[in-house]
Amino acid sequence: AQSVTQLDSQVPVFEEAPVELRCNYSSSVSVYLFWYVQYPNQGLQLLLKYLSGSTLVESINGFEAEFNKSQTSFHLRKPSVHISDTAEYFCAVRSKDYKLSFGAGTTVTVRA
Amino acid sequence: DTGVSQNPRHKITKRGQNVTFRCDPISEHNRLYWYRQTLGQGPEFLTYFQNEAQLEKSRLLSDRFSAERPKGSFSTLEIQRTEQGDSAMYLCASSLVGRGSVEAFFGQGTRLTVV
Numbered sequence: 001a002q003s004v005t006q007l008d009s010q011v012p013v014f015e016e017a018p019v020e021l022r023c024n025y026s027s028s029v030s031v032y033l034f035w036y037v038q039y040p041n042q043g044l045q046l047l048l049k050y051l052s053g054s055t056l057v058e059s060i061n062g063f064e065a066e067f068n069k070s071q072t073s074f075h076l077r078k079p080s081v082h083i084s085d086t087a088e089y090f091c092a093v094r095s096k097d098y099k100l101s102f103g104a105g106t107t108v109t110v111r112a
Numbered sequence: 113d114t115g116v117s118q119n120p121r122h123k124i125t126k127r128g129q130n131v132t133f134r135c136d137p138i139s140e141h142n143r144l145y146w147y148r149q150t151l152g153q154g155p156e157f158l159t160y161f162q163n164e165a166q167l168e169k170s171r172l173l174s175d176r177f178s179a180e181r182p183k184g185s186f187s188t189l190e191i192q193r194t195e196q197g198d199s200a201m202y203l204c205a206s207s208l209v210g211r212g213s214v215e216a217f218f219g220q221g222t223r224l225t226v227v
Contacts, residue, residue: 044218
């Protein structure tokens with residue numbers, strides 16, 4: 001069975017400050033990891049994914065995540081956040097039949 | 113392609129009534145998933161289809177829930193005799209399995225409120 005733990009439920013951060021959202025997973029098979037973002041009353045949007053290869057993956061809007069097999073982690077980072085990054089972020093692991101198991105989410109609130 | 117489309121976006125119903133939601137996946141996607149998201153939680157898997165075949169149902173999907181995907185295109189999720197505990201966001205996702213793609217694309221969701 002696969003599962004995901006997001007260690008922080010709420011992360012307040014000031015604009016232009018860095019942010020890190022922590023995610024740990026458990027999986028007995030090959031790992032495919034994802035970060036999704038959800039804005040209020042919206043569906044999920046894929047932020048970035050790790051499938052194989054380089055352990056550092058980046059998104060087009062400045063987020064990056066690093067896959068660490070020894071620590072079973074896939075933490076999400078952004079060096080400088082904007083007000084528009086206020087949202088809920090979900091880490092997910094994909095099973096071999098393509099189902100996603102999500103963490104409970106981390107709410108990021110960016111303040112001016 | 114406009115992505116995954118779900119209707120309605122919001123539904124308020126009285127306890128005991130039946131409701132039906134619709135999901136239109138991205139065309140040519142062969143997989144379609146339903147997830148449920150309650151307040152403060154991540155989405156939880158309910159069921160999925162490979163084309164028109166329903167391949168798995170979660171234990172979360174009680175007998176009051178039924179899903180269909182006739183002709184392997186759109187899907188419907190019906191809840192009979194709704195209960196207050198059914199209040200949640202119902203998310204649909206689709207993906208193209210077997211041709212190198214691994215991503216699931218989500219719709220905007222249907223928010224159900226049972227009063």
